[in-house]
C-alpha cells in the first residue's frame with residue numbers, strides 16, 4: 001500500500017508538533033506547516049501562513065507536486081487575542097478570525113477537491129472548549145472556535161457522500177507555547193475600565209493552561225481519528241473536570257452554567 005500523506009498546520013509547536021511526530025511514527029508522510037516551520041521527528045517542515053491566500057496556495061501546490069495527494073488534513077494552526085470586547089480593535093478581532101477560522105477554510109478548500117476525486121480523506125479541525133462556551137475576556141477566540149464548530153457541522157453533510165470525514169477536536173487546557181504566544185488587545189491596559197477583572201481572570205486562565213495536559217494527549221486523539229479508530233463527529237479532550245464542563249454546558253440551565261464558569265474565573 002502506498003504511503004499516505006498528512007498535512008498538519010501549526011506543526012512547529014505544541015499540539016501540532018506532537019501530532020505531526022505521532023503521525024510520522026505511524027507511517028504517514030507528514031508536512032508540519034507554519035509561518036516559521038521547524039524540522040521535527042520524522043516530518044517535513046513547510047512554510048505556510050494560514051492567513052495568507054498565496055502562502056497557502058504555494059504550500060499546497062508543493063505538497064501535491066511532491067507527494068501527489070493529501071489524505072489527512074489537521075487544521076490546528078491557531079493563536080489567541082485576549083481583552084475585553086470594548087478594548088479590542090476591529091483589526092485585532094479580524095486577525096483572530098482570519099487565522100483560527102478562515103485559515104482552516106483557506107486550507108480545506110484547496111485540499112477538498114483531491115479528497116472528493118479520490119472519494120476518501122479526513123479533516124480534523126482543532127477547536128476548543130472555547131468553541132462550546134464563551135470564555136471571558138477571550139471573546140474573539142471563542143467566536144473563532146464557535147465559527148469552526150458550525151462550519152464543520154455543515155461541511156460534514158456536504159462531503160460525507162464522497163467518503164470524507166470531518167471531525168472536531170475540542171481540547172481543554174493543554175500545556176503548550178499557546179499561553180506565551182497569546183497577545184493582549186492593545187487597549188487592554190491598566191487604563192481600561194475592565195483592567196482589574198481582566199487581570200484576575202487571565203491569571204487564572206494562564207495558571208490552568210500551564211498545568212494542562214501535555215500536547216501528546218491531544219495528538220493521540222487526533223491520530224485515532226485520522227486512522228479511523230475514532231468515528232464520532234467531535235471529541236472533547238483534556239482533564240476530567242474540563243470534559244465535565246462540556247457535559248454541564250449541555251445539561252444545566254444556561255444561567256447556572258454561566259455562574260459556575262464566572263466564579264471559576266474570579267468573576268463571581
Ligand SMILES: NC(=O)c1ccc[n+]([C@@H]2O[C@H](COP(=O)([O-])OP(=O)(O)OC[C@H]3O[C@@H](n4cnc5c(N)ncnc54)[C@H](OP(=O)(O)O)[C@@H]3O)[C@@H](O)[C@H]2O)c1
Nearest residue numbers: 010012013014015034035036049050077078174176177178
Ligand atoms: N493550548 C491550549 O490550552 C489549547 C486549548 C484548546 C485549543 N487549542 C488549540 O490548539 C491549536 C494549537 O495550539 P497549541 O496549544 O499547540 O499552541 P502553540 O504551541 O502556540 O502552537 C500554535 C501553532 O500555530 C502556528 N501558527 C500560528 N499562527 C499561524 C499562522 N498565521 N499560520 C500558520 N501557522 C500559525 C504556530 O507556528 P508559527 O508561529 O511558526 O506560525 C504554532 O505552530 C490552536 O488552534 C489552539 O486554539 C489550544
